[in-house]
Structure formats: structure tokens, C-alpha cells
Amino acid sequence: MSEGGSVRPGKAGDGAREPAASKARLRLWLKLLKATKHVEAELRENLRVTFDTTLPRFDVMAALYRAESGLKMSELSSVLRVSNGNVTGIVDRLVDDGILVRIPVDNDRRATTVRLTKAGREQFALMAARHEAWVDSLLDGVDVSEAQDMLDQLERIASKSNTKEA
Amino acid sequence: MSEGGSVRPGKAGDGAREPAASKARLRLWLKLLKATKHVEAELRENLRVTFDTTLPRFDVMAALYRAESGLKMSELSSVLRVSNGNVTGIVDRLVDDGILVRIPVDNDRRATTVRLTKAGREQFALMAARHEAWVDSLLDGVDVSEAQDMLDQLERIASKSNTKEA
DNA sequence: CATAAACATTTTAGGCTTGAAATATCTTCT
DNA sequence: AGAAGATATTTCAAGCCTAAAATGTTTATG
Numbered sequence: 071m072s073e074g075g076s077v078r079p080g081k082a083g084d085g086a087r088e089p090a091a092s093k094a095r096l097r098l099w100l101k102l103l104k105a106t107k108h109v110e111a112e113l114r115e116n117l118r119v120t121f122d123t124t125l126p127r128f129d130v131m132a133a134l135y136r137a138e139s140g141l142k143m144s145e146l147s148s149v150l151r152v153s154n155g156n157v158t159g160i161v162d163r164l165v166d167d168g169i170l171v172r173i174p175v176d177n178d179r180r181a182t183t184v185r186l187t188k189a190g191r192e193q194f195a196l197m198a199a200r201h202e203a204w205v206d207s208l209l210d211g212v213d214v215s216e217a218q219d220m221l222d223q224l225e226r227i228a229s230k231s232n233t234k235e236a
Numbered sequence: 237m238s239e240g241g242s243v244r245p246g247k248a249g250d251g252a253r254e255p256a257a258s259k260a261r262l263r264l265w266l267k268l269l270k271a272t273k274h275v276e277a278e279l280r281e282n283l284r285v286t287f288d289t290t291l292p293r294f295d296v297m298a299a300l301y302r303a304e305s306g307l308k309m310s311e312l313s314s315v316l317r318v319s320n321g322n323v324t325g326i327v328d329r330l331v332d333d334g335i336l337v338r339i340p341v342d343n344d345r346r347a348t349t350v351r352l353t354k355a356g357r358e359q360f361a362l363m364a365a366r367h368e369a370w371v372d373s374l375l376d377g378v379d380v381s382e383a384q385d386m387l388d389q390l391e392r393i394a395s396k397s398n399t400k401e402a
Numbered sequence: 403c404a405t406a407a408a409c410a411t412t413t414t415a416g417g418c419t420t421g422a423a424a425t426a427t428c429t430t431c432t
Numbered sequence: 433a434g435a436a437g438a439t440a441t442t443t444c445a446a447g448c449c450t451a452a453a454a455t456g457t458t459t460a461t462g
Contacts, residue, residue, distance in 0.1 A: 092372040094380045098387055099275065099371045105390035106272040107317070109265065114450095126418060144440060151273070156419050158442055163417080180427045180440040205265045206258040211392040213385075214260045220386035221264055224271035226377040280420095292448060310410060322449050324412055329447080346410040346457045 109208050116204050121197055126152075126160050128201070131169065131186065131194045140173065140185030169193065275374045282370050287363055292318075292326050294367070297335065297352065297360045306339065306351030335359065 114125050133149050134141060141149065147157040161184055164170040169190035175181040186194065280291050299315050300307060307315065313323040327350055330336040335356035341347040352360065 091380065092368055095372050095375040095378070096368050098378065098380055098383060099375055101387055101390050101394070102268070102272055103276070105394040106268055108394045110269070111317075118451095124417075142440080143442095147441095152418090153420055154441065155421085155443075159418075175440095178428070178440080180425095182441080202258055202262050206261050209261040209265055209393065212261070212264065212389045214257065214264055217264060217386055217389070220378075220383055221267055223378045223383070224267050227375065228267070228271040228274045284421095290447075308410080309412095313411095318448090319450055320411065321413075321451085325448075341410095344410080344458075348411080 109205070112208055113201065113204055116200070117197070120200060121193075123197070126156075127164060128194075128197060130157070130160050130164060131190060132198065134170070134184060134186045135191065135194045135198070140183040142175065142181050142183055144181070146184060164190070275371070278374055279367065279370055282366070283363070286366060287359075289363070292322075293330060293335075294360075294363060296323070296326050296330060297356060298364065300336070300350060300352045301357065301360045301364070306349040308341065308347050308349055310347070312350060330356070 110125070117123050117125060117128055129150055130146065133146060137145075143154065143157055143161070146161070147154045150157065161170055161172070165172060168187060170184050171187055173183045173185060175183055276291070283289050283291060283294055295316055296312065299312060303311075309320065309323055309327070312327070313320045316323065327336055327338070331338060334353060336350050337353055339349045339351060341349055
């Protein structure tokens with residue numbers, strides 16, 4: 071958690087505009103972070119005790135569940151927005167557990183495609199249903215229809231300078 | 237918390253679980269997560285290139301900056317909501333770097349208080365100012381005054397305590 | 403007093419994460 | 433063809449993170 075709140079900066083480095091707005095944005099950010107981490111921690115815990123798995127594993131499986139024909143390692147890493155080396159490790163373990171298979175790509179011996187096994191698809195279907203229910207329950211206090219504005223603003227945040235340039 | 241039936245819990249208090257609402261909440265969650273991760277990644281990168289440090293280190297320093305008389309390891313871990321063992325490692329490294337000191341607690345040889353050194357306080361003051369400016373800039377697209385509702389809803393989410401038992 | 407329980411912290415084992423270096427393969431250009 | 437550059441992936445070193453076990457210390461209880 072980035073808890074940089076309630077500190078008197080005096081003079082900021084780059085974008086020192088109105089101090090009040092800046093502080094308000096900082097508070098908003100801290101709340102955003104706190105709520106997100108809270109939900110994430112609950113989901114992690116639920117995945118751990120219910121399915122003996124982890125969020126990163128779930129994320130990899132989710133991405134591959136959607137891509138029925140599988141994804142190359144680089145595609146996976148790009149979809150999940152994590153480093154190549156990171157994906158390598160997670161996939162290694164999922165392959166060991168019989169949840170994923172690596173399939174050589176024709177005409178390119180550098181690349182491999184990764185795909186869910188039948189067992190992997192079945193496991194994920196179960197997990198996804200529970201996951202959706204967990205999220206539903208965790209976000210119970212949020213009026214989704216009224217949150218549309220914020221949602222759109224978040225969308226803008228997340229896509230800002232996100233065009234692979236950063 | 238969401239330990240009941242995966243599809244239709246029907247517990248006291250929570251709203252009826254319509255599939256559409258459930259999907260909408262899932263989408264909201266994914267957006268929340270995406271936006272948060274994006275901002276967090278930017279802050280991490282900024283801290284790395286500008287101050288050669290990390291978010292966890294920043295968080296520890298922030299907590300101690302506010303607590304002038306220092307915090308015990310357990311207090312630190314509770315404030316930051318991370319495990320004891322985790323705090324041990326981060327503090328170890330900050331002590332090595334002369335940013336923190338460990339001070340024995342009178343009348344309790346189990347505990348130690350951790351405090352920023354003078355150098356640590358100075359470094360953090362610089363970082364906090366830049367940090368606030370970064371957040372201000374990253375949340376530029378968000379109308380904070382209009383986000384109050386969402387903010388309050390997030391507050392509720394984050395404070396929904398998980399009394400694991402019962 | 404003895405000793406059991408509670409507490410504060412560290413250690414351990416294992417997984418996640420990154421940026422950078424290393425491998426292997428493919429493509430392009432002369 | 434052969435060299436140079438681009439691409440796909442893995443390996444590596446280092447730090448973050450957790451749950452659980454271990455260690456040392458204090459408090460409560462018989």
C-alpha cells in the first residue's frame with residue numbers, strides 16, 4: 071500500500087498545481103488502492119483455501135480459457151501485462167500440474183503455444199463461477215449503475231500512455 | 237463471506253444475485269484492478285528511476301514518517317497490512333542502507349521499535365513530494381469531486397472486515 | 403515457583419515479480 | 433551464402449510476499 075498521505079511537501083517537483091486538488095487526488099488514490107488490495111487479498115485467500123491455487127495461476131488460466139486455440143508465451147505475457155520471465159515460471163508449474171500443455175509452433179522453433187488441457191478447462195470453469203460469486207459479494211456495497219462515470223474515468227486512467235509505448 | 241452456495245447464496249442482507257448484476261460487478265472489478273495496477277506500476281517505475289527505490293520501501297518510510305517516535309515491528313506490519321516476516325526483510329535492508337534504526341523497547345526484550353534516521357526523514361520528504369505530484373498527474377482524468385460517491389463506496393468495501401469465524 | 407499460554411519477532415520454504423543477460427531461431431540485406 | 437539485426441523464450445539475481453514453524457520473552461495460572 072502506498073501510504074504517502076498527510077505529508078507536507080512544500081514545493082513539488084513537476085506538476086504543482088492547486089495543493090487542495092492534489093491532496094484530494096492523493097486521498098482518492100489511497101482509497102482506490104486500499105479497496106483494491108482488500109478485494110484482491112480476499113480473492114487470493116478464497117482461491118487458496120478453496121482451490122489450493124493462486125491469483126497469478128488463475129489469471130493465466132483465465133486468459134487461456136478465453137483463447138481456445140491457445141496463446142504464445144509472448145502473447146500471454148502481453149495480455150497479462152507481466153514480464154516474459156514471470157510467465158515462464160507460472161506456466162512451468164501449471165504444466166507440471168497437468169493444467170497446461172506447451173505446443174511447438176509450426177515454422178517457428180523459437181515460439182511455443184500454451185493451451186489448457188481438458189482437466190485445466192474443467193478446473194477453470196469451476197473456479198471462474200466461484201470467482202464471479204466472490205467478486206459479486208465483495209462489491210456488494212457498490213451501486214454499479216451509479217459507478218459508470220467513475221468506471222469510465224478509470225478506463226481513461228488505465229489506458230493513458232498504455233499503447234505499448236510506456 | 238461468500239462461503240455459501242456459489243450461485244444463489246440467499247444469505248441475510250445481501251441483495252438478490254441477478255446474473256446481469258453479477259457480470260456488471262465483475263467488469264467493474266476488472267476495471268478497478270486494471271486502473272490500480274496501471275497507476276501502481278507507474279509509481280513503481282518512477283520511484284525506481286528517480287530514487288532507485290521501491291514501493292514497499294516507500295510505504296515503510298511513509299508509515300514511519302508519520303509516526304515520529306517510531307513503530308514496533310508488529311505495528312508496522314499491521315499498519316501496512318503485510319506479514320511480519322515481510323516487514324522484517326524490508327526493514328533489514330533499510331537499516332543496512334542507513335535509512336532506519338532499530339531501537340530496543342524498554343521492559344520488553346522481545347520487541348523493537350523502528351525509526352527513520354535523519355537521513356531517512358530527509359530522503360522521504362523529497363520522495364513524498366514527488367510522489368504526490370506523480371499521483372496528481374496520473375489521476376488527471378478523474379474528477380475528484382464527482383468521484384465522492386464511488387470513493388465512499390470504496391471505503392465501505394475496504395472496511396468490510398473479514399471476521400473469518402462465524 | 404513452575405509452567406503453560408500468549409506474544410513479538412525472525413526464519414524458512416515456496417511462489418511471484420522484475421529488468422537484464424543469455425540462448426536459440428528467424429529474417430533481412432548485401 | 434554470410435553477417436547483422438530482430439524476435440521468442442529462458443535464465444539469473446535480487447527483492448517482495450505469505451503461511452507456517454521456530455525462537456526468545458513475558459504474563460497468567462495453578
